[in-house]
Amino acid sequence: MARTNSDDLLMEDDLAAAFLGGDEELAAPVETEEEVVAVEEETPESSEPVEDEWENTDDFPGQLAVDVYETxxxxxVKARTAGISKSDLDVSISDNILTISGVLSGGEDEQTTRWHIQECYWGEFSRTIALPVQVREDENSVKAELKDGVLTITFEKEKTEAPKKIAIQ
Known part of the structure; x- marks a missing residue:
């Protein structure tokens, strides 16, 4: 989640919706301008930094951005995975459902006393994709490569016969 003391950056709900893929049932309801103003009026002005009341996001792993295309x-399937080692990635497929998950470590510094901006996601991430075409799932038909921070997974498409016309009697 982006953490900041500035009002011009995205609100936490906007970022949650972006990371969670825009699922309406998971995203918090949008506040009206009156609700935002009412909350701002209730917030005491002080020179002391107020500790942010961020939701506990440990229950929601970060979302992985992907590109999916066919030849x-x-x-x-391509995914930006900069900073992630091969040993921290897990890729699996079952019934034409691809799952990419892993851990991006290194975001916490024990000497940090206060964050000013935190936009980089650190921790667990996961992405499950229903592939748009049938693919062969055997080991010889799938190739996964991690190069320059991009995970590329290439599947051989399942050869399907053209639809056959059925005569109606």
């Missing part, structure tokens, strides 16, 4: 005989 004549392949389906390709």
């Amino acid at each position: 004549a005989d392949k389906l390709v």
Whole structure:
């Protein structure tokens, strides 16, 4: 989550919706301008920094951004995974459902006393994708490569027969 003391950056709910893929049932309801003003009026002005009351996001792993496209005989999934080692990634497929998960470590410094801005996501992440076309799931038909911070997974598409016309009698 982005943490800041500035009002011009995205609100926490906007970021949560972005990380959670815009699921309406998971995103918090949008506050009206009157509700925001009422909360601002209730907040005491002081020179002391007020500790932010951020939601506990440990229950929601971060979302991984992906690109999915196909060629004549392949389906390709690319994900930005900068800063993640191969040993911290887990990629699996079952019934044409691809899951990419892992851990991005290194965001916490024990000597930190107060955050001013925290926009980088650190911790667990996961992404599950229903692939748009049937792919072969055997080990010889799937290739995963991590290079320059980009995970590329290439699947051979399942050869399907053209639909057959059924005569109606």
